[in-house]
Amino acid sequence: MGNAEMIVGTQIFPADEPVRARANWVPGPPSIAPELAGSVTIDPPGPFPAGSMQTLTLTYVAGRYGVDDTGTVRVCFRFATDQGQPQFTDPAADNFVSVTASNGAVLDARFDYKLNVRPFDRTLVIRVVKGYLREGETITVRFGDPAGGCAGYRLQTFADPFHEFQVLVDPIACGHYVRVPGQPTFAIVAGPVAGYACVLPTRTAPGTGFALGIRAEDRWGNPADMGGRMFRLLGSGPLVNLPEAVRVPEGASALRVEGLEATGDGTIRITLADSEGTALAVSNPLIAAPFDGHLRLWGDLHAQSGETIGSGSAHDYLVFARDVAFLDAVGHQGNDFQITGDFWSALNDLMGGFNTPGRFLTVPGYEWSG
Numbered sequence: 001m002g003n004a005e006m007i008v009g010t011q012i013f014p015a016d017e018p019v020r021a022r023a024n025w026v027p028g029p030p031s032i033a034p035e036l037a038g039s040v041t042i043d044p045p046g047p048f049p050a051g052s053m054q055t056l057t058l059t060y061v062a063g064r065y066g067v068d069d070t071g072t073v074r075v076c077f078r079f080a081t082d083q084g085q086p087q088f089t090d091p092a093a094d095n096f097v098s099v100t101a102s103n104g105a106v107l108d109a110r111f112d113y114k115l116n117v118r119p120f121d122r123t124l125v126i127r128v129v130k131g132y133l134r135e136g137e138t139i140t141v142r143f144g145d146p147a148g149g150c151a152g153y154r155l156q157t158f159a160d161p162f163h164e165f166q167v168l169v170d171p172i173a174c175g176h177y178v179r180v181p182g183q184p185t186f187a188i189v190a191g192p193v194a195g196y197a198c199v200l201p202t203r204t205a206p207g208t209g210f211a212l213g214i215r216a217e218d219r220w221g222n223p224a225d226m227g228g229r230m231f232r233l234l235g236s237g238p239l240v241n242l243p244e245a246v247r248v249p250e251g252a253s254a255l256r257v258e259g260l261e262a263t264g265d266g267t268i269r270i271t272l273a274d275s276e277g278t279a280l281a282v283s284n285p286l287i288a289a290p291f292d293g294h295l296r297l298w299g300d301l302h303a304q305s306g307e308t309i310g311s312g313s314a315h316d317y318l319v320f321a322r323d324v325a326f327l328d329a330v331g332h333q334g335n336d337f338q339i340t341g342d343f344w345s346a347l348n349d350l351m352g353g354f355n356t357p358g359r360f361l362t363v364p365g366y367e368w369s370g
Contacts (some may be wrong), residue, residue, distance in 0.1 A: 003121040006105030031176040038063030038180055040167045046186030050159050051220050053094070053152030058141040058165060060180070067133040072196075075141060076120035077165040080311040083113035084154035086111045086124050091148025097124070098145040099240075102138040119309045120166045157220040160311055161187045190222035190253070197271050198283035199326045202296035206238070206262045206288055212270055213326035214246070214281075215254035223324045228277050233257070237268035238288055245275075254324045262288035301330030301363065307343060308334030314347060318354045318362065329361035335369045 084095035115123035140149040144153030199213035218224040228250035235242045268286040304310035349364035
């Protein structure tokens, strides 16, 4: 018995030093196969205007293993969102969320800003605290439940064609969360036009061509459909080749007018007007002067997309930057620990395809996150 003391008629245990248990009890793969984790739907399916108040019903249907007592469903949202914060205490206030089980099981709901794996770290936690769910029974989550007077749940103010409430479940209450297959998405789209913008470069040299950018925006700044309208253009300063009017194609939210030119030194401004001549927007001033050896360019060199911690795809970000924001240069700076070899290769190929010398500079990169 090692160094155990011996007392008449008695042995004292243990006498040896304690031994730590091996860490082989932790299951490596998910505790259940994802295809057995159930299913989830969202109704209505959208699209919804950005920043609008809505009532959305998310229904989780339990899978093969049901949901055990103390099992949990997580509804996770991206870090990059300004949607309303779920609340569970005031049925008459905005963003009230109700949760119910079809079989009467008692549920507890809470919200945590950072509980899940990024980028879906904002988490609504729904735990079964009394009872359980069998296969086919449901948990219903009503965002903006109107039953108690709630005006709705406020959606984020920026457009996203593939907005996702990511749903995970720990059906056997062991702490292993499985992503429910067939995650539904819905579109958050721009609202009606609330204003217009005219964008010119900051500086140009006489005799050098430049372009005018025109875009329509909703109340939140999302590019909005101009509906095939015709606009008048009114210029001031040493300017030639400005068309008197332009017609925007149906469905377009932005237009680039090429071939403008300064005829001499001075300040150029362009006014966008409707067909009746009412001013809708005035551009920034463009200084026309001899080249002084310095370029004045506009860019966004530290952006992220939905492939890392941002929103939307890297492709859509580049399209927006070039064709809607009318930038001259952009970068993509995902956190270094999210830049895999495959993504780095794809990002370089993508940005290389958009890079246009003298027009649009694209700079792939990453953010050091040590």
